[in-house]
Amino acid sequence: MARLVVRTQPNPGKTPEQSLLRTQEGDVVDIVNDGVEIRPGTLNSGHYRIIDLPGIPQEALVHLKAAVFDTEGGLVRRRAKTLDIDALRSPEWAGRSEMTLAEVATLTKMRA
Numbered sequence: 001m002a003r004l005v006v007r008t009q010p011n012p013g014k015t016p017e018q019s020l021l022r023t024q025e026g027d028v029v030d031i032v033n034d035g036v037e038i039r040p041g042t043l044n045s046g047h048y049r050i051i052d053l054p055g056i057p058q059e060a061l062v063h064l065k066a067a068v069f070d071t072e073g074g075l076v077r078r079r080a081k082t083l084d085i086d087a088l089r090s091p092e093w094a095g096r097s098e099m100t101l102a103e104v105a106t107l108t109k110m111r112a
Contacts, residue, residue: 001034002058004104006083009047023078026085028064033057049088052098060101064108083107 007027013019023029029048032038042048053061068077084107087093093107 002053002056002061003032003034003036003038004028004051004053004061004064005030005032005038005042006049006051006088007047008049008085008088011047020077021075024082026082026088027079028061028081028083031058031061031065050097051104053101053104054098056101061104064104068111077111080111081108082111084109 005028007023007025007029009025011019011022011024013022034052038050043050064079064081064083066080067075068080070076083104087107099107
């Protein structure tokens with residue numbers, strides 16, 4: 001089973017350029033397999049949400065961590081895709097810790 005670690009709080013840099021290079025609300029920060037220990041600081045910080053995907057290998061979700069690079073290979077944005085943070089906060093999704101691959105797909109959008 002894959003586990004998504006999703007940022008739920010703002011993560012601004014000191015400048016707008018720095019902010020583009022940091023994970024933002026809705027971004028998948030990490031993907032781990034079931035049984036991999038997530039650090040207590042991450043679990044207890046209030047900045048992340050853990051979403052379990054039973055039966056789905058983490059390899060099926062690596063696209064959620066893909067970055068955006070310029071033509072010279074420089075990092076432009078930390079994540080190309082994000083999960084809809086407003087939807088994740090809605091009553092429909094707020095209390096859920098497990099989702100299907102199809103449900104994650106419905107919440108996934110391209111970063112502007």
